[in-house]
Amino acid sequence: MECAVEAENLVKIYPGNVKAVDNVSFCIKRGEIYSLLGPNGAGKTTTVKMLSTLLKPTSGDARVLGHSIVKEPNKVRRIIGIVPQELTSDDEMTGWNNVYIQAKLYGYTRSEAEKRTREALEFMDLLDVANRKVSTYSGGMRRRLEIAMSLVHQPEILYMDEPTLGLDVQSRRHLWNLITQLKKEGITILLTTHYMEEAESLSDRVAIIDHGRIIAEGTPAELTSKLGGERIHLIMKSNNEAEQLANRLSGLGFNVKVFNETLVVTVSNAAKAIPELAPYLSNVVEVRITRPNLEEVFLELTGRRLRDEEPIDSFRYRVMTRRLRR
Ligand SMILES: Nc1ncnc2c1ncn2[C@@H]1O[C@H](COP(=O)(O)OP(=O)(O)OP(=O)(O)O)[C@@H](O)[C@H]1O
Ligand SMILES: [Mg+2]
Structure with a gap:
């Protein structure tokens, strides 16, 4: 080479x-x-x-x-x-x-x-x-x-x-x-x-x-490709709330990680997983869904984000969370 x-x-x-x-x-x-x-x-x-x-x-x-x-x-x-x-x-x-x-x-x-x-x-x-x-x-x-x-x-x-x-x-x-x-x-x-x-x-x-x-x-x-699957980011009010929800969800068999007040659930298909998660989302401030990208790789490796950025779809998912809460 x-x-x-x-x-x-x-x-x-x-x-x-x-x-x-x-x-x-x-x-x-x-x-x-x-x-x-x-x-x-x-x-x-x-x-x-x-x-x-x-x-x-x-x-x-x-x-x-x-x-x-x-x-x-x-x-x-x-x-x-x-x-x-x-x-x-x-x-x-x-x-x-x-x-x-x-x-x-x-x-x-x-x-x-x-x-x-x-x-x-x-x-x-x-x-x-x-x-x-x-x-x-x-x-x-x-x-x-x-x-x-x-x-x-x-x-x-x-x-x-x-x-x-x-x-x-x-x-x-x-x-x-x-x-x-x-x-x-x-x-x-x-x-x-x-x-x-x-x-x-x-x-x-x-x-x-x-x-x-x-x-x-x-x-x-x-x-x-090492990461696989889709990610559902559940943003909570505090790290404490994130930890509590993480415990409940991992008890149900979900693959969950907590980064500060954000909980990341890795699933094979987000659209299918959301209805299963819905009963547990009452305290969630915002939901984001992402496919694995380099930002996720960085998050996985360091536990931090490359930078704070509003994802394009955040409005859509904010509306969706509101609907789920009703
Ligand atoms: N002249 C300098 N004297 C002392 N520390 C420095 C100097 N230049 C850079 N640093 C420090 O070295 C580290 C790396 O800085 P560097 O500018 O290489 O980072 P960077 O990745 O280019 O960051 P950015 O994205 O902000 O441009 C930082 O902690 C910075 O504060
Ligand atoms: Mg620089």
Whole structure:
């Protein structure tokens, strides 16, 4: 197996003894989209910064197309593109100039730099707004510009640190399509995200990272298939109530787990199980039904959620619970 990026026992300890990355190893195969999925503070940015040579590892090393990030940082910089988590474009300049300056920084002649600027902007669907000041761009356009800036030197490997952070669903989908196009061009992509839908829909393989460690790795299907079944989340007023109901339901033979005030019942078919559960739901505040997804994998492994998010169907199920209570 050929790794485009191979991290070997990477460790980063910040001053104050903060172990941000704790012995992380992985292999990103050529041409794949590999995602680091984890909550705030998991160590994603620190990992990307080490792989980009912007931050020296406390110990461990990584090879980028065979070059050590510790011993050959200059070679590594030439072959990677970086889209950092924080926006770097100058919003007083036009989109064109932001990208053009990057191209000049890489040492291209004027005509070459112009050609590459045009190509990068065209690829990211920004050519028609290229002469506008960045301050007039939408959030999605701004994020796309950051990617265009990272593409001018035609990197073989692209790191994107939370590229869709804070974008609405439509802009996020647009970016997902463009990221898929980049993969088709043969670029190897390392993506970090704490959006489970993003990791699930884009990645060939996902590493789930928490407290600086990789706690699971595989294709999205591999990771979720281990869970099986459908999940009925019963949200109670308190952990105490959740525990009480869990005891009753497990006494009836249900497979139940409690996470704070939420009770998760795993069943093979939620629609069939709900009528059986109905007599016990009088104190339930809300019911959610989910199929196994990466969020569930994270919950199963850590007992915590990746982030608090209103599921699309929550209104429907709230109405349903109200009906059940009558
Ligand atoms: N310069 C620093 N000095 C000290 N601690 C730091 C520094 N940068 C990050 N940390 C800590 O290291 C840990 C990992 O941070 P990091 O930014 O890598 O996480 P992340 O997964 O990218 O999080 P987010 O989703 O919020 O971007 C956190 O506990 C953070 O507080
Ligand atoms: Mg980060």
